[in-house]
Amino acid sequence: MTRQDTATLETEKPTVLRLLLVFTRIGLTSFGGGLSGLFFRAFVQDYKWMTEEEFLNGLAISQALPGVNIKNMAIWIGYHLGGFPGAVVGFFGIIGPPAVFIVFLGVVFAQLTGYPITEVALEGAAAAAIGLSLSMGLTAAWHVRRAVLPFVAMVVTFVAIGLLQLPMLWVLLVVGAISIVVEYRRTGS
Numbered sequence: 001m002t003r004q005d006t007a008t009l010e011t012e013k014p015t016v017l018r019l020l021l022v023f024t025r026i027g028l029t030s031f032g033g034g035l036s037g038l039f040f041r042a043f044v045q046d047y048k049w050m051t052e053e054e055f056l057n058g059l060a061i062s063q064a065l066p067g068v069n070i071k072n073m074a075i076w077i078g079y080h081l082g083g084f085p086g087a088v089v090g091f092f093g094i095i096g097p098p099a100v101f102i103v104f105l106g107v108v109f110a111q112l113t114g115y116p117i118t119e120v121a122l123e124g125a126a127a128a129a130i131g132l133s134l135s136m137g138l139t140a141a142w143h144v145r146r147a148v149l150p151f152v153a154m155v156v157t158f159v160a161i162g163l164l165q166l167p168m169l170w171v172l173l174v175v176g177a178i179s180i181v182v183e184y185r186r187t188g189s
Contacts, residue, residue, distance in 0.1 A: 014049060016085045022047070023074055023093025028101055035070040035094075037132040039077065040139065049081055056143055059136075064172060071095060149186075153179045 014022070026038050036059055043050045050058075058080060062072035071094060078090020112118045141154060153175050160171040 013081055014047070016082050016089050019078055019082050019086050020089040020093045023078070023090055024097045027094045027098035035132075036073060037136040037139075039070075039073060040136060043077055043081075050077070052143055054080065056140055059140065064176060149179065149182055 022042055026035060026042060030038050040052075040055055044052055044055050055077075058076040059073060062076050063069050065072050071091060074090035074094035075087045076090075078086035078088070078093075080086070082089070109118060157171055157175050160166045160175070161168050
């Protein structure tokens with residue numbers, strides 16, 4: 001982290017209660033995905049509790065692990081900002097209250113399925129989620145180190161998974177392993 005990055009970060013880490021409230025608010029106010037973009041906005045831009053580099057590193061780790069990416073990200077951010085208690089509230093804040101709300105919403109939508117406005121509302125939410133995901137993808141791509149390997153890894157991963165429909169697990173294992181080995185050699189670590 002550079003001196004400029006630390007100067008822009010808030011000096012105090014958030015309390016566990018504050019983390020719970022932020023995760024719960026994000027979980028309850030996001031529909032159809034795109035939560036990584038909301039996490040970025042909240043933790044990096046609004047509260048300045050993390051740098052962009054820290055966030056993008058956590059995002060990469062969260063997406064490489066098994067399970068739901070956003071749950072992994074909430075646990076990672078919670079742990080990064082509040083240790084084990086932060087990880088616990090990250091998990092429960094992003095999963096618990098929204099799960100209760102989703103059950104309630106499911107009951108309501110089941111009653112409204114006969115109305116055309118229901119389909120329109122769901123299509124609108126899906127479009128917004130795609131836009132948020134695209135925004136986060138472009139932000140991550142913009143911050144990739146300006147070198148050949150990171151861009152080749154991005155393009156190969158996109159083509160293999162997005163266009164050729166190869167299994168994500170194998171693509172990430174192969175491309176990730178090659179990237180790690182090359183970066184390890186480059187830095188001499």
